[in-house]
Amino acid sequence: MTKTIIFDLGAVLIDWNPHYLYRKIFEDEAEMRHFLEHVCTPDWNEEQDAGRPLEEATALLEAKHPEHAENIRAFYGRWEEMLGGAIEGTVEIFRELKQSGKYNLYALTNWSAETFPIAQERYEFLSWFDGTVVSGTEKDRKPFASFYHTLLNRYDVHPSDALFIDDNLRNIKAAEQLGIAFIHFTSPETLREALQEKGIL
Missing domain, CATH: 3.40.50.1000 (HAD superfamily/HAD-like)
Incomplete structure (x- = not known):
């Protein structure tokens, strides 16, 4: 019972969906999807769900993908726009x-x-x-x-x-x-x- x-x-x-934010950032849908599949990935996000600090997570990705630094910072800097x-x-x-x-x-x-x-x-x-x-x-x-x-x-x-x-x-x-x-x-x-x-x- x-x-x-x-x-x-x-x-x-x-x-909740990151697309709500990143459609404002990327004009091309395919580029947006590539970014969310290969840079700010679900696996990366899950580490924050498991307790990794947002600042640390952002710095790790910025070091790995410096060409995407601004868009990486947007993930948590503009996180509320994903709601x-x-x-x-x-x-x-x-x-x-x-x-x-x-x-x-x-x-x-x-x-x-x-x-x-x-x-x-x-x-x-x-x-x-x-x-x-x-x-x-x-x-x-x-x-x-x-x-x-x-x-x-x-x-x-x-x-x-x-x-x-x-x-x-x-x-x-x-x-x-x-x-x-x-x-x-x-x-x-x-x-x-x-x-x-x-x-x-």
């Missing part, structure tokens, strides 16, 4: 779950500790969670089992009582290996259908 629901944040409740709006359909589901009073609701997110406060100021619904575990603060991240255990242990959650919602299949599979039920998020509509099938909504 589900007692706890654990949400990922990015691409589930919050629309889109809330994903309203998911926020409405979250609101319904919160108002039901039936579930403990937590967030487990890969996010830099230095940028997460910006999101907290912008998205009021982040205060609705009963607890939030941020990778940059813990210096650990999904999909490592230790990061999931941080949440489970901190809030006394048994894996068999939990449901995990994430858009990333890698993270879903990690939760599954720990015995946590899951929903692979693709849209608010399919999430609502899945929760209704489980008798949660």
Whole structure:
């Protein structure tokens, strides 16, 4: 029986995408994609999610790609421009779950500790969670089992009582290996259908 629901944040409740910023910087879409695939890469960003300081991360890339220094600095210097709006359909589901009073609701997110406060100021619904575990603060991240255990242990959650919602299949599979039920998020509509099938909504 589900007692706890654990949400990922990015691409589930919050629309975050570097393209929102870099389309303002690059006139050519292919050049933008090349930059984000080969310079400010997802792997590089994940190290900040795992606790590496933004200043250190920026300096490392500037040294490696001096010809891109200005655009590298924009990644965190203009990071707020990567934030889109809330994903309203998911926020409405979250609101319904919160108002039901039936579930403990937590967030487990890969996010830099230095940028997460910006999101907290912008998205009021982040205060609705009963607890939030941020990778940059813990210096650990999904999909490592230790990061999931941080949440489970901190809030006394048994894996068999939990449901995990994430858009990333890698993270879903990690939760599954720990015995946590899951929903692979693709849209608010399919999430609502899945929760209704489980008798949660």
